[in-house]
Structures are given as structure tokens and as C-alpha cells.
Amino acid sequence: MASRLKNRVQLTTHGHRPYLEAVESAFGSEIDYAMLVKLYGPDPAESERRYSPPVCIAAIPQPVTGDPDPRHISTSYVERQNWTVRTTMRHYTRLSNGFSRKIENHMAAVALNYFAYNFIKIHSTLRMTPAMAAGVTNRLWDMADLVDLLIESESKKAA
Numbered sequence: 001m002a003s004r005l006k007n008r009v010q011l012t013t014h015g016h017r018p019y020l021e022a023v024e025s026a027f028g029s030e031i032d033y034a035m036l037v038k039l040y041g042p043d044p045a046e047s048e049r050r051y052s053p054p055v056c057i058a059a060i061p062q063p064v065t066g067d068p069d070p071r072h073i074s075t076s077y078v079e080r081q082n083w084t085v086r087t088t089m090r091h092y093t094r095l096s097n098g099f100s101r102k103i104e105n106h107m108a109a110v111a112l113n114y115f116a117y118n119f120i121k122i123h124s125t126l127r128m129t130p131a132m133a134a135g136v137t138n139r140l141w142d143m144a145d146l147v148d149l150l151i152e153s154e155s156k157k158a159a
Contacts, residue, residue, distance in 0.1 A: 008032060010068050010069060012077075013036070013075070013078070014035065015035050029066065033064045112146075118131045
């Protein structure tokens, strides 16, 4: 995927250590990557809130690879993507009846959702699909294209 992108990618993750290896294996050094390490503690303004979750008291940007633009070191984009996934897929709604009994079914549902989001849905802010904006494709896809890909994949397996 990294080789097909039109522009260099800037990525920000929070301080979870496994992301370092994951980003390295996906992009190598061809990325502007930073971590936003958040520190949590009690809210100094409210000492009597006994059962409240901790408050973010600091967010420290730490460049990791490349030359990330400090103005764009933020986890807001990925948090927005997570919210979109949770609201568009019943699989991610807590205590819902939209779960998969087999991991293969769950993986297929997630793949379909991301395919539709990135290749079929025109986003109002981009005025095109995210895949088109990233230079991964130059056309709008539809479900027939997905079916064709599935047929092609299955015929290769049978051969």
C-alpha cells in the first residue's frame, strides 16, 4: 500500500509501544511518524470526584521517523475514524446482536466496511473517495467491482 500512495504519509499514534514495530514493517523509513504520549492523572480542580476517570494532564509530541509537521501531530484523525467504524458497523457496538460467531466472518465484515468507506463512498470534504484522494485509484468503485475481485480471487484459488 505504501508504494501506491501519491503523497508521503504523516502518521501519529499514541504511545503504545507495539505501534513502533507495526509502522516500521508497513512503511519502513518512508513515513513522517510521531507519537503523541498522553499523561493521565487526577483532575486538580476536582479532588472529591471519587469514581471519575483520570484526566489527560499533558500530551507530549515525540517525532519518531522522518520529519513530521508539529502542527499535524494529533490523534484526532484516527479517533474520528474509530468513531466512524463503531457507528457504521454493528460488530463494534457494545452488547449488540451484530456479532460474528467465526473470526472469518468478522474479518469479511470489516473488510467490506473499509472497502465501501475507502473506495465507494464519496466524502463531502474530499469530494471524492479517500482511495482516490490518496492516489490509490483514479475512479469511483461500486459493489460490482468488489464482486469481480472476489470472483477473480476464487478462480485463482481453484486453479
